[in-house]
Amino acid sequence: MFEFFPGDHVRSSSVNLALMAGGSLADLGRWLGPLRDAPGADLDAWAAAWAGMAHQQEALAAADAAAGYLAAASRRYLRASVYHAAGQRQIPPGPTKSESYAASLQAFGNALDCGVLPLVRIHVDSPDGTLPGYLIAPDASSPRPVVIVYGGLDLTKEMLYATVGDTFARRGITCLVIDTPGTGELIRLRGVPSRPDYEVPTAAIIDHLRTRHDVDARHVAVLGVSFGGYYAARSAAFEPRVSACVSWAGSWDCGALWRRRWDEGSGEEPTRWFLPWVTGTGTVQEALERLKLWTLADVWPRVRQPLLIVHGEDDREIPVADARRAFEAAGSADKRLRVFTREDGGAEHIQSDDPGPTLDLIADWLSSRLPALPGSPVPAFA
Known part of the structure; x- marks a missing residue:
């Protein structure tokens, strides 16, 4: 698989999901390229890069909409929504994640307001x-x-x-x-x-x-x-x-799969907060127990x-x-x-x-x- 971040499957998966949803490799290269040599745990830099990428598309979309190019604006707003959503995947629950998700919803709403999405x-x-x-x-x-x-x-x-x-x-x-x-x-x-x-x-x-x-x-x-x-x-x-x-x-x-991944040491940092968050539990061990269902x-x-x-x-x-x-x-x-x-x-x-x-x-x-x-x-x- 193409790994934008060589050897870093977690961060690269966000890039590939963005590409699946219509993201631009040129955008991703400009904004995420400087992070290739940065540690994966630098979540502030990660969030800022995705937000900057999305805000650039929103500014271009607003200009297109003002000129009457609504289909072009809608496409850019949709792309901005994808960037906001992809960027918050690695962020634990808190203000930054909430702000990124709210921005994704707003950008998608702007795309809808252009009147071209069926x-x-x-x-x-x-x-x-x-x-x-x-x-x-x-x-x-x-x-x-x-x-x-x-x-x-x-x-x-x-x-x-x-x-x-x-x-x-x-x-x-x-x-x-x-x-x-x-x-x-x-x-x-x-x-x-x-x-x-x-x-x-x-x-x-x-x-x-x-x-x-x-x-x-x-x-x-x-x-x-x-x-x-x-x-x-x-x-x-x-x-x-x-x-x-x-x-x-x-x-x-799924329960056995996640238990095996955790025991084998493939439980990257996001897993520590992600599994309890999605399952409604307090700890990873409680989440793994609940996932048996x-x-x-x-x-x-x-x-x-x-x-x-x-x-x-x-x-x-x-x-x-x-x-x-x-x-x-x-x-x-x-x-x-x-x-x-x-x-x-x-x-x-x-x-x-x-x-x-x-x-x-x-x-x-x-x-x-x-x-x-x-x-x-x-x-x-x-």
């Missing part, structure tokens, strides 16, 4: 409070099937939109990016941690979708990115209204919907062996495991080294399992 804001009532999200709808005369996209441990709905864009809409599928327990607004603004029984928020979302007239909630797929692959599989196993499932990184036993070992046989698992051969977050175990255990008659190799490109976690082909593959697969637009050809991919 998004509809929605708010879903759930046992965890309101779940905020955005619908990305295709240009269609009738309600279309829906794919709910779940981020992992540190992706927000804004980052998800910047990553998937209109990929599903172009295939006649409405896409919902949404903040749920442990992600986005819920964890950052309301302190709502993740939960192992993710069928609960999924059920609430489907309940909401069934009240709407602009989607076909008889056909709802779930797509989970990274740790979200757990959320998707768990939802499919226990929510019968899910029509198809995609795990973009195949999970097996996040296992799919006995759950995968309950997944019987059409299933696609996509994984990277060299994934350093979730071993490819976990994806293979998940695939073998899944109860689906229609299931496929796609492992990307170094030769294919996309061998890293969530194909961060080459995500485009994977995203198109997922969208093609889903469009062949969900009803197509009238008159539209169904992709041959199977």
Whole structure:
């Protein structure tokens, strides 16, 4: 994988996520280049570089908007939102993290105000409070099937939109990016941690979708990115209204995985605060104990919907062996495991080294399992 910070997987992963979501390598080089020889623990310099990068885009966007170039302004505001969000990933909870996240939301709101992003804001009532999200709808005369996209441990709905864009809409599928327990607004603004029984928020979302007239909630797929692959599989196993499932990184036993990583000494500094934060516990050891509930070992046989698992051969977050175990255990008659190799490109976690082909593959697969637009050809991919 391309490592902007050679030998520093944690910081490099933030760079690659920003690139996945439309960031500019030129921007990243100008602003982060001076940090290549700085210690990874210099969080003040890290936060300042990402903030400076984002503020530069915001200034350029404001100038474009004043000149009437709204599409150009919207793109720059969206990029600024990505930079703010990517920069706060390594920052522990506190004023700096909160300010960066608020700036990300503001920049995204500015992009929406330009009037060119095809998004509809929605708010879903759930046992965890309101779940905020955005619908990305295709240009269609009738309600279309829906794919709910779940981020992992540190992706927000804004980052998800910047990553998937209109990929599903172009295939006649409405896409919902949404903040749920442990992600986005819920964890950052309301302190709502993740939960192992993710069928609960999924059920609430489907309940909401069934009240709407602009989607076909008889056909709802779930797509989970990274740790979200757990959320998707768990939802499919226990929510019968899910029509198809995609795990973009195949999970097996998250508790055992994190325990092994910690015991082997791969628990970098962010893990010390991140795991307790996301799980709603006080210490790493308490978090590791609670994470035992996040296992799919006995759950995968309950997944019987059409299933696609996509994984990277060299994934350093979730071993490819976990994806293979998940695939073998899944109860689906229609299931496929796609492992990307170094030769294919996309061998890293969530194909961060080459995500485009994977995203198109997922969208093609889903469009062949969900009803197509009238008159539209169904992709041959199977």
